[in-house]
Amino acid sequence: xxLDQPLTPxxxxxxxxxxxxxxxxxxxxGQELERCHEILMRLIxxxxxxxxxxxxxxxxxxxxxxxxxxxxxxxxxxxxxxxGLSCRSTALALAKQLLGPDASFAxxxxxxxxxxxGGPTPWHQDEAYNxxxxxxxxxxxxIAITDSTLENGAMAYIPGSHLSGxxxxxxxxxxxxxxSIECCEGFEPSTAEIRPVPAGAMIIHHGRTLHGASxxxxxxxxxxxxxxxxxxxxxxxxxxxxxxxxQVGKSSRMQRRRWLLRGGIFPELLRFLRSxxxxxxHFIGQMRRRFFKSLGASxxxxxGLHGILTHRGASAPNGGDGRCGDQREAEHHELPGRDDKIxxxxxxxxxxxxxxxxxxxxxxxxxxxxxxxxxEDAFAREHxxxxxx
Numbered sequence: 272x273x274l275d276q277p278l279t280p281x282x283x284x285x286x287x288x289x290x291x292x293x294x295x296x297x298x299x300x301g302q303e304l305e306r307c308h309e310i311l312m313r314l315i316x317x318x319x320x321x322x323x324x325x326x327x328x329x330x331x332x333x334x335x336x337x338x339x340x341x342x343x344x345x346x347x348x349x350x351x352x353x354x355g356l357s358c359r360s361t362a363l364a365l366a367k368q369l370l371g372p373d374a375s376f377a378x379x380x381x382x383x384x385x386x387x388x389g390g391p392t393p394w395h396q397d398e399a400y401n402x403x404x405x406x407x408x409x410x411x412x413x414i415a416i417t418d419s420t421l422e423n424g425a426m427a428y429i430p431g432s433h434l435s436g437x438x439x440x441x442x443x444x445x446x447x448x449x450x451s452i453e454c455c456e457g458f459e460p461s462t463a464e465i466r467p468v469p470a471g472a473m474i475i476h477h478g479r480t481l482h483g484a485s486x487x488x489x490x491x492x493x494x495x496x497x498x499x500x501x502x503x504x505x506x507x508x509x510x511x512x513x514x515x516x517x518q519v520g521k522s523s524r525m526q527r528r529r530w531l532l533r534g535g536i537f538p539e540l541l542r543f544l545r546s547x548x549x550x551x552x553h554f555i556g557q558m559r560r561r562f563f564k565s566l567g568a569s570x571x572x573x574x575g576l577h578g579i580l581t582h583r584g585a586s587a588p589n590g591g592d593g594r595c596g597d598q599r600e601a602e603h604h605e606l607p608g609r610d611d612k613i614x615x616x617x618x619x620x621x622x623x624x625x626x627x628x629x630x631x632x633x634x635x636x637x638x639x640x641x642x643x644x645x646x647e648d649a650f651a652r653e654h655x656x657x658x659x660x
Contacts, residue, residue: 277364286369290433290480297471298358298414304471308416310350311381311494315341319349323535324527340390341383346496347546353379354547358473359498362412365475366500369410373503375552377409380497381416384424389487392424393453394460396432397499398478399440399513400452406507409478412498415468422489425467426474426482429458433479440515448522452515454481 278286286292299307313319320326326343347353359376366374383389397411419425432438438457443449458481466474476482478501487493531539 275364276368277361278368283368286475286477289428289430291428291430291466291474291476291482293466293468294473294475295468297469298361298473299356299416299471303356304416306352307356307496308494310352311343311346311416311496312383314343314346314349315381315383319343320345322526323530323539324523324525327523339385339388340392341385343381345378346381347379348542351546353496358412358414362473362498362500365412366410369475370408370500370502374410374500377407377499377501380499382495382497384484384487384493386423386487386490386492389424389493391486392482392484393443393451394429394458394481394483395440395452395454396437396479396481397476399437399454400516400519401437401513402516403507403510403513405504406510407501407504409499409501411476411478412500413474413476414496414498415470415472415474416494416496417492418467418470419472419493419495420467420489421465421485423487423491423493424484425465426484427463427465428476429460429463429481432458432481433477435479437479437510437513438481440513442515442519447518449519452519 278292282292297304315326318326320343325345326341363374363376366376397409398406401407413426417423435457438454440452441455443451443453445455463483468474
């Protein structure tokens with residue numbers, strides 16, 4: 272097997288047949304695994320990124336029973352050591368093999384299920400967080416930082432569900448407010464396969480594969496580190512609207528907007544500039560896309576801006592990488608159902624593009640230069656989170 276083709280043909284076929292693939296050989300081992308665990312736990316426990324809307328309880332929802340699932344988005348922006356993990360280069364090669372040469376790193380993410388009260392994960396598809404106007408296919412690399420067992424909430428998958436398109440979702444538990452969504456129809460939970468893996472092992476799953484997990488009933492916490500890779504955005508208007516994304520994560524988005532408006536935009540820019548090359552590419556791609564939308568009426572100006580942002584001179588707007596860029600014997604009654612009794616947070620591997628895509632709505636269809644002062648202020652407040660989350 273070559274370095275740019277890490278998977279065998281049989282493994283590739285299995286991935287596309289069932290929508291997920293378990294790599295039980297540890298991808299993070301020894302001192303590197305211990306260091307990764309230490310860094311992620313420190314970031315979560317110290318609340319790093321909380322004021323910026325990046326560190327929050329994924330299980331939070333109106334009427335919820337309070338089983339927490341802390342999540343932190345983009346931990347590598349706060350701990351540069353994570354960008355140097357050996358699994359990063361492996362995951363990129365795998366993503367390009369599965370999605371094509373244009374696949375690139377989009378974000379990382381960590382999720383903790385605390386011992387004894389870590390909440391379940393409802394069934395969901397990661398790509399349900401996309402905006403059909405700027406749709407991106409993706410693969411997620413779910414890496415167990417601690418042993419993942421039946422007792423502490425091992426990941427469960429619906430084989431072949433990635434072939435069914437995007438299924439209907441709603442806010443977690445049908446709540447009016449929630450930090451997560453759940454799939455509410457179109458699948459059979461009893462067909463799930465639960466896949467425990469040892470610490471350091473990896474599960475790759477397609478962005479449309481339905482997945483979930485039971486809660487943590489063990490005496491040990493379950494910690495995961497997730498790497499997400501995506502293709503360049505393409506319009507998929509035929510998919511219609513994804514109405515569940517209008518309200519999800521509203522409180523964290525508002526918190527992020529307030530932080531950016533109060534001066535947070537400057538340390539945010541500095542943080543991206545100091546980060547690794549993957550984060551640079553993601554940041555530039557996101558800002559380029561937003562500039563192109565605002566300059567859509569001026570192709571010449573947009574053409575020149577593209578050359579500046581990509582450092583390629585006056586190349587065509589479609590140049591560059593085009594973008595910036597979570598066992599069979601298991602007790603199925605412990606998994607989330609699909610009716611109103613679902614009581615579980617989501618492992619929102621794609622939460623990043625919820626922030627990004629929702630930030631693109633509203634006034635992006637207007638020319639800011641023609642807005643009145645009051646409307647300019649409203650635009651700024653509405654789009655304070657236009658920086659990548």
